[in-house]
Amino acid sequence: MQPLQTLRSRTVVLPGANIDTDQIIPARFLTTTTRTGLGASLFADWRYDGTGAARPDFALNRPEARGCSVLVAGHNFGCGSSREHAAWALADYGIRAVISTGIADIFRNNALKNGLLPVVVDGDTGGWLLDNPGVEVTLDVASATLVLPQGRSVSFALEPFAQHCLLEGVDELGFLLARRGVIEAWEQRR
């Protein structure tokens, strides 16, 4: 996993609430057996028209979205299925953080395992970010803060363990593998 310490980027905004994983990556792209290359299919049905051409009015297709690595989205982002393909597609496209007033549980877990930072903010901050697309923000993992353009700093919840994994670029498997003895002893006892 690629480490993530700080991120400075303009935002790209998808304002709708309840953006589900079927929109992030439609099911027909799930017949892959690898985790790479899904960025091209990210938001496929919103991003491309029936002929496969980019829809110019879709936020990710606008020239100012180029190079943005922070996605701001409406409440309850990532609801729906458990497909990790949603996190893979966002990461492969170049998104490293998602900011919303609410992020669905399974998507949140999947995001953290792929170096993609889920940031849940209060309603005022979320509303302001939705109303002001393209602003430059800074995310700092070590202090779990989001810094807005005027220098206002907003803290967000980030588990110490998830924070450690993001900062070091390590996944959780190593932690679990190191406890195999404890797990086996527990199995014997139960």
Added chain:
Amino acid sequence: MPAQTLFEKVWRRHEVVAGSAATPAVLYIDLHLIHEVTSPQAFALLRERGLPVARPARTFATMDHSTPTLTAQVFGGAPIAIDSAAKQVRELERNCAEFGVELLGLQHAQRGIVHVIGPELGLTQPGQTVVCGDSHTSTHGALGALAFGIGTTEVGHVFATQCLLQRKPRTFAINVEGGLQPGVTAKDLILAVIGRIGVGGATGHVIEYRGGTIRALDMESRMTVCNMSIEAGARAGMIAPDETTFAWLAGRPRAPQGAQWERAVADWGTLPGDGGAHFDRQIDIDAGSIEPMITWGTNPGMVIPVGGSIPQRGDDAVYGRALDYMGLSAGQPLQGAPVNVVFLGSCTNSRLSDLRSAAHILRGRRVAKGLRMLVVPGSQQIKREAEAEGLDRVFIEAGAEWRESGCSMCLGMNGDLVAAGEYSVSTSNRNFEGRQGKGARTLLASPLTAAACAVRGRVTDPREFL
């Protein structure tokens, strides 16, 4: 010890290492179900790290998501139409052989939708922890298991260690009292719950469905309720095991037998929550006031009684977009709206009782001219049971297609699709944009309502036929 909920008892039984401020809990997993779509990358992780599947006896594979439902493609008369799906099927066969995981493969007599066959075979049992790389794993909570969907990286963690790192979720009691009216089913109940609390209403929580109405539901209805917990954002949904649970499980091939069964039942009897146990949230639902429900929008929370009108909601952009996508207007009644496709199936509503309930309306009738109806049983066993009592004939004579088991048109991965712009009344769980095919418009409803809509070719209250 303070009074504990069902969830807390199951959680505590599986905490290998308790969570702390610095680290999540190490939670032991009793049953790991896998399928062809979300496992290949997890097997790849094992290969990269040179690791085995730690507990193959607790790991169980089937194929359902991208598999064909046409008999010839399942049983070898014709190639699987979608190459990438065929590749996933072959890859799961190869992975299970290499890592020693039991697989109920494409032509196996016990194959089916993973959340249908887990309970059906008695693999799922009260008090277990059950995970699968699929959000509808919440279904298994109907037996009193703690069952939740995970991503593929976590599938890899369970493969490698039989454990997951988890933060303890909060608890949410949904208390349901009163009798369901005739024509109102478990599907209508859970749609009404989601309509009330919203699609993110239970995020971070495990729901326990409680109360007299739930106690009176049969097991298949309980599975329908727990199945859609994820549509309210819940981590899991659970129902305390009782005599209904034990009677349903008894004698199933993978359930404990003989003296082991007696011991298991005695233990399961201790699982229901203690009196006075605290829930972080509670709501009360009056079952008697629920009517047959149907969705009008693009998430399961956008739901109204079949006889109701689409609510007005000013200038809400999401709302407007949903109406645009669905080709419907605020204030419009849904009853009488045209229907092009009816899908009876999915892990929500593809069990024998679902098929019987739809057949009750379809017997001696025909689906409306020009309407396509697809009936996809949840498992090969359900298919055989339905055929033994002649339900297949009822569907075929009504003009419906009778298929092999699988997820099919719930998510259209296997090519069973609804065309752009068409209206599909579906017994599945998600009405998201494009869920049943690009541009497809899905209206979620019960099997009874779906059958009534099939006969009329329009949105219809099933009580007209009862």
